[in-house]
Amino acid sequence: MSRDPVLLLLPGLLCDQRLWRDQVATLGATHRCVVADLTQDATLPAMAARALAAVPAAAPIALVGLSMGGYVAMEAMRQAPGRIVRLALMDTSARADTPEQARRRRGLLALSRSGQFRGVTPRLLPQLLHPDNLAGPLGEAVRDMAERVGRDAFARQQQAILARRDSRALLPGIAVPTLVAVGEADVLTPPDLAEEIASLIPGARLHRIPRTGHLPPMEEPEAVTALLHEWLDAAPFPPQHG
Secondary structure, eight states: OTTSOEEEEEOOTTOOGGGGHHHHHHHTTTSOEEEOOOSSOSSHHHHHHHHHHTSOTTSOEEEEEETHHHHHHHHHHHHOTTTEEEEEEESOOSSOOOHHHHHHHHHHHHHIIIIIGGGHHHHHHHHHSOGGGSSSHHHHHHHHHHHHHHHHHHHHHHHHHHTOOOOTTTGGGOOSOEEEEEETTOSSSOHHHHHHHHHHSTTOEEEEETTOOSOHHHHSHHHHHHHHHHHHHSOOOOOOOO
């Protein structure tokens, strides 16, 4: 177990450890699992530095990021490519916001700052979950998670996302086993964005997860855990010689 990489899991916007609860419960039997705190910083570089600092410097990292966590993962690849031996990007994009996306994001920020933070999650919920998962315990779990993250952290996260750079030029230089996964019904970061990422990373494997929206680790936990287990067991790429 000591030779295995630390599994560093990066949550998305308004998400905390609950996002990865089921994966940690299973994969923690064979790997040390660390769920990063992405609520404290207002820039992606600062989030990435904090996440990397949560893992001992000598330990290799298997890095998993969902949505905003995917943006942070790409920033971590810029900061510490030699430490990251595996990469998984889920329900995310390598592109910067479009003007329309930035406008909507600023609108949600204004809504939360006006004292209507509790109104943010109901507006976002239909974009986060597959329609079959909106009612019942999953919807409640997502709302509870957002409340725990809170208004101030939400504002910091949105500011960081708004300032993110386009990462497409970074992707062809990634030389570690990479999994790209996306919920088939994801409307926030649709499958075509996952396809673009996978096409740009040499040897990347693309997987669409049925019956899920933007949060597959919660919507189809067993399927996501199986995907990550297979990714962790995949043969490493041979070293490159330049």
